[in-house]
Amino acid sequence: MEFYNYKKKLEEKGRWKDKMILNKLQTIEKSINSELSSKIKDSTIKYNELLIETYEKDLIDVVQFLKLNEKCKFRQLIDIAGVDYPEDEKRFELVYLFLSHEYNTRIKLLIKFQLSQTINSITKIFPSANWMEREVFDMYGIKFKNHPDLRRILTDYGFKGHPLRKDFPLTGFNEVRYSEKDKKVIYEPVKLEQNYRNFDFESPWEGTNYMKEIKKTDKDGKKN
Secondary structure (H helix, E strand, O other): OHHHHHHHHHHHHHHHHHHHHHHHHHHHHHHHHHHOOOOEEEEEEEOOEEEEEEOHHHHHHHHHHHHHOOOOOOOEEEEEEEEEOOOOOOOEEEEEEEEEOOOOEEEEEEEEEOOOOOEEOOOOOOOOHHHHHHHHHHHHOOOEEOOOOOOOOOOOOOOOOOOOOOOOOOOOOEEEEEEOOOOEEEEEEOOOOHHHHOOOEOOOOOOEHHHHHHHHHHHHHHHO
8 A cells, every 4th residue: 555655656746747847848938939930940849858940041049049048048968960861852850959957958959951051060159069060970971061170070081971871881882901911901892792692592401592503503514
């Protein structure tokens, strides 16, 4: 009985906490929409988080508002995530995740844009965005305007392509190996033996078709 009462109190406390968070988010959402009505495309509250979608051209103004406005105070940038939708007209999305210690709430800021567009860097507002934007550039090829040092951060400087794009091959374009002849690490185009990529097994006893062809060729060679 005591355990049941304790569990019930925890559930009530959890519901009360969720309600408090929801009220905070609704207040913040209302403030953002009233102050930045022309710069907000959409806003929703899901899973106790507020998602705001803005336009690429208004990114700097919205980020500055979220940080400095007294009803928001989102003064910590947690992460910047890229998303690739190759079939969409606006192929890329950037999701900025902010935290307000003052109100103990999180917010996600979303922008959608085309491959040809260059996005404004927010490093002047959040210096910690420096390496985050470099990672997005490295993985997706998204370029940031007015970034102080926009270069690769995870892959080599001579690396070809951007690994997190949906059209990037799983094997990559180049492979790295140490050459005993040259006594150094060298880059070579990826070469895959296509025979070993055929996984069409007829049965576990007979093996693959390409093995049958090899055996047949060997037998014909011996006969000749």
